[in-house]
Amino acid sequence: MDPAFDALQPLTVSELARRTGVAPSALRFYEAQGLLHAERSAAGHRRYPRAVIRRVAFIIFAQRLGLSLAEIRAALDQLPRDRVPTGDDWQRLTHTWHARIAERIAELERLRRGLTDCIGCGCLSLDSCRILNPFDQAARHGPGPRYWLGDPCPAQ
Amino acid sequence: MDPAFDALQPLTVSELARRTGVAPSALRFYEAQGLLHAERSAAGHRRYPRAVIRRVAFIIFAQRLGLSLAEIRAALDQLPRDRVPTGDDWQRLTHTWHARIAERIAELERLRRGLTDCIGCGCLSLDSCRILNPFDQAARHGPGPRYWLGDPCPAQ
DNA sequence: CTAATTGTTGAAGTGCGATTGAAGTCAATA
DNA sequence: TATTGACTTCAATCGCACTTCAACAATTAG
Numbered sequence: 001m002d003p004a005f006d007a008l009q010p011l012t013v014s015e016l017a018r019r020t021g022v023a024p025s026a027l028r029f030y031e032a033q034g035l036l037h038a039e040r041s042a043a044g045h046r047r048y049p050r051a052v053i054r055r056v057a058f059i060i061f062a063q064r065l066g067l068s069l070a071e072i073r074a075a076l077d078q079l080p081r082d083r084v085p086t087g088d089d090w091q092r093l094t095h096t097w098h099a100r101i102a103e104r105i106a107e108l109e110r111l112r113r114g115l116t117d118c119i120g121c122g123c124l125s126l127d128s129c130r131i132l133n134p135f136d137q138a139a140r141h142g143p144g145p146r147y148w149l150g151d152p153c154p155a156q
Numbered sequence: 157m158d159p160a161f162d163a164l165q166p167l168t169v170s171e172l173a174r175r176t177g178v179a180p181s182a183l184r185f186y187e188a189q190g191l192l193h194a195e196r197s198a199a200g201h202r203r204y205p206r207a208v209i210r211r212v213a214f215i216i217f218a219q220r221l222g223l224s225l226a227e228i229r230a231a232l233d234q235l236p237r238d239r240v241p242t243g244d245d246w247q248r249l250t251h252t253w254h255a256r257i258a259e260r261i262a263e264l265e266r267l268r269r270g271l272t273d274c275i276g277c278g279c280l281s282l283d284s285c286r287i288l289n290p291f292d293q294a295a296r297h298g299p300g301p302r303y304w305l306g307d308p309c310p311a312q
Numbered sequence: 313c314t315a316a317t318t319g320t321t322g323a324a325g326t327g328c329g330a331t332t333g334a335a336g337t338c339a340a341t342a
Numbered sequence: 343t344a345t346t347g348a349c350t351t352c353a354a355t356c357g358c359a360c361t362t363c364a365a366c367a368a369t370t371a372g
Binding site: 313314315316317318319320321322323324325326327328329330331332333334335336337338339340341342 | 343344345346347348349350351352353354355356357358359360361362363364365366367368369370371372
Binding site: 179181182185189197198199200201219224225226 | 357358359360361362367368369
């Protein structure tokens with residue numbers, strides 16, 4: 001009998017992969033990075049408690065919001081280790097993300113505006129146009145600063 | 157005299173870097189990838205026509221929208237080679253991006269909703285919840301499919 | 313003239329987020 | 343018993359977007 005039919009059994013890596021859409025190789029990678037943990041069967045196979053699905057969902061959400069795995073790990077480390085996290089536990093983690101989402105939406109709206117006002121228009125204001133969010137960009141580590149310097153576009 | 161003061165002179169790589177916020181190494185990399193082209197001075201130094209600023213702006217915008225350099229190159233290849241692109245030329249390129257931005261904003265709003273409805277809530281609906289956009293995800297090449305399968309969350 | 317600055321090239325290195333492959337283990341089935 | 347299939351580990355590799363480095367050439371300031 002397919003163990004996936006038994007809602008009380010822990011999940012194998014391929015079952016978890018099927019349920020989350022995340023490849024088994026990625027799940028193992030996440031475990032190596034400390035984002036997931038699994039019990040082991042007698043044969044050394046991973047056995048995931050069902051609560052791990054929510055954890056993987058969290059990882060996917062966070063990635064879509066642009067967080068790195070290191071950041072996601074730091075967030076997940078805030079969860080209680082001694083019990084299954086409650087809805088409140090999860091909500092505390094995602095509390096600050098609403099602001100993050102709002103910022104990203106705002107940036108997209110600036111981008112949309114920039115498409116017409118600065119890229120699309122025939123003016124030469126690009127030299128002195130600020131469309132991309134400097135704060136957003138300054139927060140980026142590593143390669144490619146990419147902030148647009150100067151004063152607002154005269155077209156605005 | 158600083159040649160940057162002369163609005164009619166072509167730009168050196170460091171001037172272009174300063175005006176766009178893109179590192180010289182990145183500008184050279186873009187040239188190697190076929191996204192930019194430059195005339196050369198007698199000494200073999202790059203001389204960018206001023207119109208290249210708009211081109212770099214386009215690259216930055218496109219990157220923030222999640223396009224790869226290969227995709228951006230394909231878009232830029234649509235521009236006329238025999239003359240400086242007009243506003244209309246640029247707008248034709250960015251035409252489809254408005255839809256792209258709208259989709260991404262919609263995804264962020266689903267994500268925001270999912271934070272409360274599915275991650276944060278105490279229900280067990282995650283097993284059968286679809287928050288992340290399957291179409292978006294299916295469009296992703298390479299690693300990490302990450303689509304959420306199944307029926308909509310009962311909480312919705 | 314000298315020294316600093318800015319530029320050139322090609323190759324190699326970096327960081328992230330994985331995937332892939334080789335070699336081996338284990339349980340169930342033909 | 344043999345084989346199939348799912349799993350294990352560890353190391354290597356990949357794709358992307360760059361950055362860094364070494365060695366050298368040219369320009370510019372004092």
